[in-house]
Amino acid sequence: MRISIGNDHAGPDYKQAILKHLEAQGHTVMNHGTDTFDSVDYPDFGHPVALDVTEGRSDFGIVICGSGNGIAITVNKHQGIRAALCWTKEIAALARQHNDANIISIPARFTSIQQAVEMVDTFLATAFEGGRHANRVNKIPVCQ
Template sequence: MTAKRIVLSSDHAAIDLRQAIAKHILAQGYEVLDIGPVTTESTHYPLHGQAAAQKVVAGEADLGIILCGTGQGIMMAANKVPGIRCGVCSEPFSARMIREHNNAQILSIGARVVGESLAMEIVDAFLGAEFEGGRHATRVDMIEG
């Protein structure tokens, strides 16, 4: 594996799972850029989704993993950043497919939807996959407009 820098962000509902994911991927040799938050004080998921997406677009991170209660809201916020493709996944197959077929740069997970063990399987599937290109590149280009 070529070392990759992964940006992590969440809202207050997903701090514990985000920190567990950070530890998990650090152990695998990834560089982690954890942009918080660090307290469980209520915060706004759109700010955290957009901040992570901006780090990826700026080249400060290769990929991102973002989390909120369901994974849906933070994913929507990340996808508002031009050039970002982010998908919410609750199982490993979709996490692999969003990389292989959609060239997604960011994975979103719902901390209130999946447990820690399943979350690690989802993360591993996402980080272990590579974009296949070919006919999928044509479709990704269509998404980009």
């Protein structure tokens, strides 16, 4: 699987742990995140992840910032992106099953690295259920 990851200064250690974990599983990971804790702007790292997903260079995306909100808002501005802010693996599963989310947003200041890795594993392993959920997802307007 091809996965794109991006993070701001709140998540370099999260990104590194997730990146190593995914590469050990044989996934290809495109790294758009910062490697330092110096203050940066999350949109600079979220937009490339969203573009990788929308342009087909990656199957899924992972974005990380302090609350997970700012970077989720950023990537959700892209047509075809359905980013879900997750803080438990149960929510990560529902984001895939019910919402067909294609990017997971992780709040680094509110989850542990271990939780983040577990959420990513769950997110990537969970399929969209379709059916009544597809009807709902199809009602989300695509704006240009």
